[in-house]
Each structure stands twice: as structure tokens, then as C-alpha cells.
Amino acid sequence: MTTSPGCSRCDGEYESGLHVVRDCPKSRDLWVSFGFVDPEFFSRETWCWIREATRGSSGMLFLAIIWWAWRWRNGEVLNDETWGLEQVRAKINMLYMDMRSCWSGNIQEEYTVKDCGARQRGLD
Numbered sequence: 001m002t003t004s005p006g007c008s009r010c011d012g013e014y015e016s017g018l019h020v021v022r023d024c025p026k027s028r029d030l031w032v033s034f035g036f037v038d039p040e041f042f043s044r045e046t047w048c049w050i051r052e053a054t055r056g057s058s059g060m061l062f063l064a065i066i067w068w069a070w071r072w073r074n075g076e077v078l079n080d081e082t083w084g085l086e087q088v089r090a091k092i093n094m095l096y097m098d099m100r101s102c103w104s105g106n107i108q109e110e111y112t113v114k115d116c117g118a119r120q121r122g123l124d
């Protein structure tokens with residue numbers, strides 16, 4: 001992050017990692033543009049958010065979006081890049097297609113993740 005704790009992209013209060021990739025208005029617009037519109041999606045804690053979002057058929061798309069949301073922020077903040085939403089969407093679609101050509105099936109099957117609820121309850 002930058003030396004200021006605030007987000008330079010939206011003048012938000014604290015630029016956490018989750019703010020950068022999900023909650024910053026630019027990132028939120030990106031998620032919504034790909035159909036991630038469920039309010040619960042935007043309210044989960046980091047661990048549960050990643051776990052739930054990587055399940056099922058949209059897991060690879062989720063990973064492509066999260067990468068480019070991070071890269072978009074870094075390009076703007078560190079390199080004065082000025083990409084628009086459609087440019088980032090195109091990059092995401094290209095990465096997503098590459099990922100799909102490398103993996104088949106559900107990425108969740110590649111590793112085991114402990115129960116999200118147990119983690120929240122401090123049981124693991």
C-alpha cells in the first residue's frame with residue numbers, strides 16, 4: 001500500500017487488501033460488471049469471501065478478476081496508468097480464457113480448505 005492509510009482511488013478511509021480488490025468503488029463496479037451482485041458477496045470477511053467465491057463454476061473467473069483488480073489498482077497508484085473499466089474487463093476475459101485452457105473441472109477439487117464456519121468460530 002502507499003504511505004497514507006487511505007485509498008487514493010476513492011478517498012476512502014483505510015486501504016486494506018480487501019478494500020483494494022473488492023470494496024473500492026472501482027473494484028466493486030468491476031465485480032458487478034461480471035454479475036457478482038449478491039450483497040452477501042460484498043459483506044463476507046476475507047477468508048470466507050475467498051473460500052465461497054472460489055467454489056463452483058465461477059471460481060476461475062473470481063481469481064482472474066481479483067488479480068486484475070489488484071493489478072488495476074497498482075497500475076493507477078504506482079504507475080499513473082489510466083485504464084478504464086472496459087480495458088480491465090478485456091484483460092480479465094483474456095486471463096480467464098487462458099486459465100480455462102490450463103485447468104479443467106473445479107479448482108476447489110485441487111486442494112482442501114477447512115470449514116469456513118469453523119475458522120470463524122476459532123475451532124481450527
Ligand SMILES: [Zn+2]
Nearest residue numbers: 007010012024
Ligand atoms: Zn478505494
